[in-house]
Amino acid sequence: MAKLIMERKMGDNLYLHKDFHASMDIALAYIDKRYGKEGIEEYLARFTDSYHKELIGKIQEEGLSAFKDYLVSIFAIEECADCLKIMMNEDSLHAVISKGFYVYSISKCGQMVLVNVYGRILNKSGYNFELLFLDDTTGACEFKVKRIGR
Amino acid sequence: MISCTEFIPAYSQVFKYLHEKEGYAGVVKFWEHISDEYVEPRLGQLIKEKGIAGCYEYWSKSLNEENADFSMTLDEEKGEFEIVMNKCPSKGMLLKLDPSNVYNDYCDHCDLLYRRVVEKYGLSYYFEPDKDNMACCRLKVTIKTGKAHE
Numbered sequence: 001m002a003k004l005i006m007e008r009k010m011g012d013n014l015y016l017h018k019d020f021h022a023s024m025d026i027a028l029a030y031i032d033k034r035y036g037k038e039g040i041e042e043y044l045a046r047f048t049d050s051y052h053k054e055l056i057g058k059i060q061e062e063g064l065s066a067f068k069d070y071l072v073s074i075f076a077i078e079e080c081a082d083c084l085k086i087m088m089n090e091d092s093l094h095a096v097i098s099k100g101f102y103v104y105s106i107s108k109c110g111q112m113v114l115v116n117v118y119g120r121i122l123n124k125s126g127y128n129f130e131l132l133f134l135d136d137t138t139g140a141c142e143f144k145v146k147r148i149g150r
Numbered sequence: 151m152i153s154c155t156e157f158i159p160a161y162s163q164v165f166k167y168l169h170e171k172e173g174y175a176g177v178v179k180f181w182e183h184i185s186d187e188y189v190e191p192r193l194g195q196l197i198k199e200k201g202i203a204g205c206y207e208y209w210s211k212s213l214n215e216e217n218a219d220f221s222m223t224l225d226e227e228k229g230e231f232e233i234v235m236n237k238c239p240s241k242g243m244l245l246k247l248d249p250s251n252v253y254n255d256y257c258d259h260c261d262l263l264y265r266r267v268v269e270k271y272g273l274s275y276y277f278e279p280d281k282d283n284m285a286c287c288r289l290k291v292t293i294k295t296g297k298a299h300e
Contacts, residue, residue, distance in 0.1 A: 001226040004206055010219040010237050017215035019192075020157035026187050027164045030180060035171070047163040050250040051156065074153040100151055113151060139151065 016077065021102035028107035040109055044116035052121050059125035064093045064145060067122065071095065091147040100139015110136055118143070158240045165253035174255065181259045185266040193264065197271045205231040205268070205291050216240070229293030241285040257287065264289070 031039045058066040068086050075084040078101035087094040104110045111134050119129035127145050134141040152160050168176045196204030206224040213220055219237035223230070244252050261277040268275040268291050278288040 002203065002224060003227065004224040006206075006210060006220075006222045008214065008218065008220055010217055010239070010242075013214045013217045015155060015215075015217040015239065017157075017212060018154055019212070019215075020154040020161075021152075023184060023188050024152060024157055024160060026184060027161065027180075030183055031164070031167070043164065043167045046167060047152075047160050050163060050248060051159045053248065053250075074151075074155070077155050078153055101153070102151060110151075117152060 016079070018078075018102075022106075025102075025104050025106040028104065028109050028113075032107055032109065037109075037112065040107075040112055041116055044113065045120060048117050048120045049124075052117075056121055056124045059121070059127070063090065064088055064127070067125070067145070068093060075101065093145040094142075095145075096142045098140055100141065103137065103139045108136065110134060110139060110141075114141060114143070158243045159247055159251040162244060162251055162253045162256055165256060165259070169253065169255075177253075177255070178262065181262045182266060184259075185263045189263050189267045190270075194267045194270065197268065197273070202226065202229060202231050202273060202291060202293055209233060229295070231291040233289050235285075235287045235289075238280065238285045238287060241280055241283075241287075245283055245285065260287070260289070 028040055028043075031043050035042070055066065055070055065088070068088055071084060071086065072081070075081050080099065080101045083097055083099045083101070085096045085098075100110065104113065111131065114131055114134065115129070119131070122129040122145050126148050128148055130144045130146075132142040132144060164180070165177050168180050172179070193204065193208040196208050198204070200207065203224060203226060206222065209222060213222065213233070216239045218235060218239050221234045221236070223232045225231075241257060244256060257279045261279065265275040265277065272294060274292045274294050276290045276292075280287045
């Protein structure tokens with residue numbers, strides 16, 4: 001009969017719970033089932049507008065380097081830094097992702113997430129987002145971003 | 151892609167979205183779905199295989215990966231498993247975010263999601279939620295002896 005005790009303080013561990021992705025995938029599939037693709041778009045727009053408000057403001061102020069820093073940081077956190085390549089100049093950015101850190105295999109809405117999160121962040125910041133390629137089986141993708149009007 | 155470090159605000163926004171469409175009852179329905187689709191295959195299967203010790207194994211992984219501040223005890227002789235959450239990382243994160251990200255009844259999902267699975271396997275589940283936004287809570291699972299636990 002075991003008696004086990006575990007005590008942890010915040011900071012003892014790294015914050016990386018990859019199972020969260022599966023829950024998100026289930027949630028997106030649930031919204032799809034009840035409200036269709038429009039529902040997913042509506043939900044993702046609300047998430048992006050609320051959560052990424054600060055990032056949008058930063059891109060408006062500092063330009064694409066703020067978006068590049070964001071991508072680099074989340075790929076590093078997800079331990080996928082080597083899957084991300086970014087070519088950038090002042091008004092444009094070209095990202096090539098060799099493998100996604102998660103593949104939305106339940107909801108199958110990888111493209112919708114890219115367009116309605118990254119795309120929306122960039123559109124609201126004054127840039128066009130163009131998804132050039134997405135492999136639904138690996139999450140590999142490529143997109144280009146250009147300042148609107150240039 | 152939504153990083154797993156962005157999951158809490160994304161999940162909270164799912165609850166807000168569903169509440170607006172279907173009210174609290176609709177959110178509860180979603181939590182039941184998540185419990186069946188996500189928690190049951192993980193926590194449920196561990197309890198099925200290992201009894202109350204399965205709780206210790208399940209939360210050992212998730213709480214460490216979420217960088218929580220907690221104390222967790224398994225006493226198989228007494229038939230008790232307890233988590234004292236000193237600082238919940240999810241609630242802690244929500245408290246720092248703009249209110250547009252926050253579903254006010256966010257913590258309720260922790261009661262429903264796990265209770266539904268734990269009680270299915272004949273164990274008792276007690277949940278004491280966070281009070282006054284301190285990001286502290288407590289849950290206790292006991293082997294049923296006919297006597298309610300506190």
